[in-house]
Amino acid sequence: MADAALSVPPYDGTYLEEPLEGAPPETPADAEPDPRVEAVTEAVAGGDYATAARSAEALLREGMHDTRLVGPYLFGSFQEHGLRAMPGLFRSLLQVLTVSRDAFGPVAKRDIFLESGLRWLLRSIIKHIAHHEKKQDATWKRWCEAETRAPIEEALPLAEPLLAAIPGALPKNGCEEPFRNLAHWLRRHLETLPAPAPAAPVAPPTEAPAAARSEPRPDEAPASKPDAAARATPTAAPTPSVPGVPISAPLALLIRKLEAFDQLVQEGAMPKAGVVAADVMATVERFDPRIYLPSLFTRFFAGLTSHAHALEPYLHESESLPMRALEQLYRVDLDAFLTLPSGDSSGEED
Structure with missing residues (x-):
């Protein structure tokens, strides 16, 4: 298996985040199992998840869209990046269950393989999380740092669209419970993470002192005044004395998604726009200002605590x-x- 690991390129993990198109691979009913897919399955059974993930990615990029490769491939992201992999992993799951589903085969057993593979994936992630949480090891300590907050905040808005997609794509619905358990754990863990460091406020541009402004002397003709449009400035109207609210990472991501939706609609890329729309709608319906505008509530909760x-x-x-x-x-x-x-x-x- 070591030779196999050296024969595949470094693991990337982003392939399934984009929608897959085209017909699923044709598999004759009497065809022998593909030895390359069997090798991935054997690597998983032997606990060699890194080799399984890299081999699965190589096969997927070659166009072998076999549902048996999805679980080992996505588990590789979790093995490689831990909780930081959650946004990409959730995006990949949503694509596989919706837009990309029809591109996967073998068609006759697609639902069975997909459901069993994703159920294994979700349960394996939960099992590994529980293992590190119990050991309180170095991996767990990294997961408890403030840098873990942003990936979890990015992933959680995709939970509801995923829960809505699971029953339609997987008729036996064996993945809903483990996915709910994973999403619930992520929400609880998010509450325990330290708040991110506040962004440094941007200093307003300094204005020249009044004494330094040039005034015409009595013996000079007044300079010609610019027209009204040129004299008007955005600061002419009084503004409330409220400090600026820094844009948090989740809010910046939401703004990017709104811009992406506009761009996709203009390009006519409706499948992609639909994925973004479902995500944004779920975010709006469950909008938590503490996540998107945390600095706005810092003083309130500090006062409430005191x-x-x-x-x-x-x-x-x-x-x-x-x-x-x-x-x-x-x-x-x-x-x-x-x-x-x-x-x-x-x-x-x-």
């Missing part, structure tokens, strides 16, 4: 008349709510 004991009684008294009245004022007029004396809000008389 004053939790003082605030807790009022959270439990939300049904009392004074608190209900105060809440209604807050909803209809924030300015009046803020200027209301604190003594008036308690409902007590002086």
Whole structure:
């Protein structure tokens, strides 16, 4: 098996992220099993996942779109990159279950092979995650670093489109439970990860001091003034004194996806646009501002933590008349709510 490992190129892992087109490979009913596919299966059985993944990728890139290669190939991404592989792995699964499904064979056993292969893939990933979590080894410690947050945040919005695609592509639906378990674990793990370092604020351009601005002397003719359009600047209108909110990695990715959707629609690439649309719709329906705008809520949660004991009684008294009245004022007029004396809000008389 060592010789086989040397005969294939380095592992890449991105091949299935793009849609596959064309007819599935033809396999006569009386055809003998392809020895190259059998070699991949044997490598998996022997625990040589790296050789299996690299061999599967080589065969896929040659056009052998056999569903038995999908599981070993994608597991190679997890073996190679750990939790950082989740975005690409989820994108590949979504393509295989939707746009690329018809390009895979053997057609007669496509559903059986695909379901068994993906079920093995998902259960193997969960098994390996549990192993490292129990050992608390170096791999686990890397997974607990702040850099792991962005890949998980990128992958999770694809969970719902995948769950929607599984029943249609896999009639026996044997992959839904392990995939839900994996997505649930990723969400729980995300909550334990440290927040990313805040982006450095961009300093606004400095303006020349007023004293340095040239003023015409009495003995000079005033310079000709530019027209109104040239004098107008975006800062002419007053702006609220709110610090800029840095764009987080998930928000930057969402912006890229929106731009990609516009581009794909203009190009007429509707299958690709459909994949992006499903992903963006799932993100919008479950939009969590804590993920996409984390810096906006840092001060709020810090204050909530610092004053939790003082605030807790009022959270439990939300049904009392004074608190209900105060809440209604807050909803209809924030300015009046803020200027209301604190003594008036308690409902007590002086």
